Amino acid sequence: MEISDKVVVVTGGASGIGAGLAQRFAREGARGVVVADVNLERAQGVARAIGPMAVAAHCDVSREADIQALVQLARERFGRIDVYCSNAGILGRIGGIELEDALWDKMWQVHGMAHVWAARAVIPEMLERGEGYFLVTASAAGLLNIVETPAYGVTKHAAVAFAEWLRIAYGRKGIRVSCLCPQSVQTDMTRDGTGSAAVNGVLLPEQVAEVVVQTLREERFLALPHPEVAQYFLAKAQDYDRWLGGMQKLYAQHMQQS
Template identity: 50%
Template sequence: MEVRNKTVIVTGGGTGIGRALVLAFARAGARGIAVADIDEAGASQVAAEAVAAAPGCQIFSQRVDVANAEAVQKLVDTATQRFGQVDVFCSNAGIILRKGLDATADEWQRIWEINVMAHIHAAKAVLPQMLERGDGYFVNTVSAAGLLSQIGSAPYAVTKHAAIGFAEWLSITYGDRGIKVSCICPQGVQTKMLFGEGGERKGFLQAGSVTAEHVAEKTLEGVANESFLILPHPEVLEYYRRKGQDYDRWLRGMRRLHDQVTKEFGNIVV
């Protein structure tokens, strides 16, 4: 898809990968961008940055809790009223929970709502107009954890696998009706999720991490090529192939990695 003159929604747009996506789409010539985030001030700030970067682009910000289906529908309705239609929905918002079996049922529910249901809410809200036109694009930020796993976080590993599963289903079901789907699956990205609010967190994914801007650049390349998997860390594809070729061997290797990183970093390994 050529992003020039297209209209875009980016959730989780107030920081990190979302911010980088907003600015990248603006600079690439998008006609309109909706910047959504639960942090209203953050979304507003990024919208202002995008206006400065691309004065000809129509941009607005909106506070949205992506776990709330009605809020996501309202976002799509507002963007449609302002831009005429929504061409690209970047379902980017996500959270991590650094727990295993100690995670509570409420914690599992919350991460499920944001990391999985948010993608489903987005599809329900915007897919009807895309199908009517026979054209539309979903760009879902997932993680390499959706293809591989996540040492140190059972909820993150599980929900990211589920997010990949939904994106696959979406592409299988609607791909022949003009609907494109891409999943952004990076490893470590230099954001607050990786380093913590004050940069105090240490973990094995920091080595080899990339900037959010790099992820956004690779995303635009992936959208232009209409690639299902967007891999800012190209080595992830080789890891995924090894997993498929010999699952048991891959699991043994992951156990060794688990032992190595927990020995070095303790429970804070992501």
Template identity: 50%
Template sequence: MKLDDKVAIITGAGSGIGRSLAQRFAANGARAVICTDLNGDRAEETARLIGQQASAETLDVADENAIRDIIARVEQAYDGIDVFVSNAGYGRLGGLEMPTLEWQKMMSVHTWSHLAAARAVVPGMIARGGGYLLSTASAAGLLSQFDSGAYAVSKHAAVALAEWLSINYVEQGIGVSVLCPQAVRTNVLDFMKDPNALVDVVQAGGDGVLEPDTVADLCIEAMADGRFLVLPHPEVGTYFQRKANDYDRWLSGMRRMRNRFQDAASD
């Protein structure tokens, strides 16, 4: 999909990848970019940076009714929505000790919000001849993240949902791409400063921390080509192949990596 004259809603547009996507969408000719974020002031800031093409709304993506409402209002105001970007996300360290409510919140933000958006926006897209769904998952959705069980599980689910949507709706004119980066300079990276964090493993491993603008440009290229996986860090594709070729060996390697960083944290 090309973005000329398109109407797009972007969640998590107050900073990081979401803000860069909003700016890049506008620069590539989008007619209207609706910037949403849990922090409405940040969404407003993004819209001001863009100018007349953009507007801003406060949105809690964990609230399905709120997602449905904003989609209905934007469809009415602009005679349809061409692109919906499910980008909102956050980081939280923890595993079995993390309360169930925290696991549920992670799932709501990283997976169920994508489902809610697709339910609300896909029928209208099909009726108008097509549209595009771009979702932000993570390399953790293809690989894993040993220091955050809920993050790994919710991102895996996000990738699976995107796969299912692609299988069932591409032939009806709905393009689907899922973004699976490693470390990107965003608020999630700032939050996860624990020495055990996978983002620190990435930095130590030399795969690099990318800037949001770089990631946004790669997303736009993938949308133009109709590619499903967006891998800003090409190494992720290699790691994913290794995982598929020998799952037990890959799990053993992840355990060694976890132990190495736990040992480093205890020194």
């Protein structure tokens, strides 16, 4: 799908990957860009910088009502939604099985149910038109896991699985689905350190947006700004036990440094 003349909604659009996507979509000729974020002031700043085709909206993706209101705003302003980028995410904090239930619940809402709620809100309309695009921002952690925290890795696995299911269920009905799985990207989430995810370098949001635009153009499922992730994913599938052994070494290094 080409972005030109399309209406795009980007959650988590006030900074990082989301801001990079919103800005790049505008340069690709989008007819409308909705920059949605829990931080409305920063979202408004991104929208103003983009220009008159962009509008900012407050949205806490851990609340289904907020997502429904966001979708309604986009429809009222632009008439339709062609591309929905379910991008918002949170890092939480480093820890293990002792991490509190409240953190797990928040992670499930933001990295899991937010995608479900967004799909409920936009997929039926896309099905009626016979076309639409749904982009889930997961993480390389969703394919490979991460040693610093189980809550992040587990919920990002869920994001990948839901994106897969959407593609399975609706891919032959005109709905394109892609899943973005970067390693470390320069965002607010990585300001205090990037941990094991930085093994292949820290990308700029603009670099991630370039890969996303190309992925949407080719309508491929996985968007991998760090191409090494594909090699790791293949190695994991080919020899799961060996891969787990390598991850155990990374975990031991993490524990020594913490």
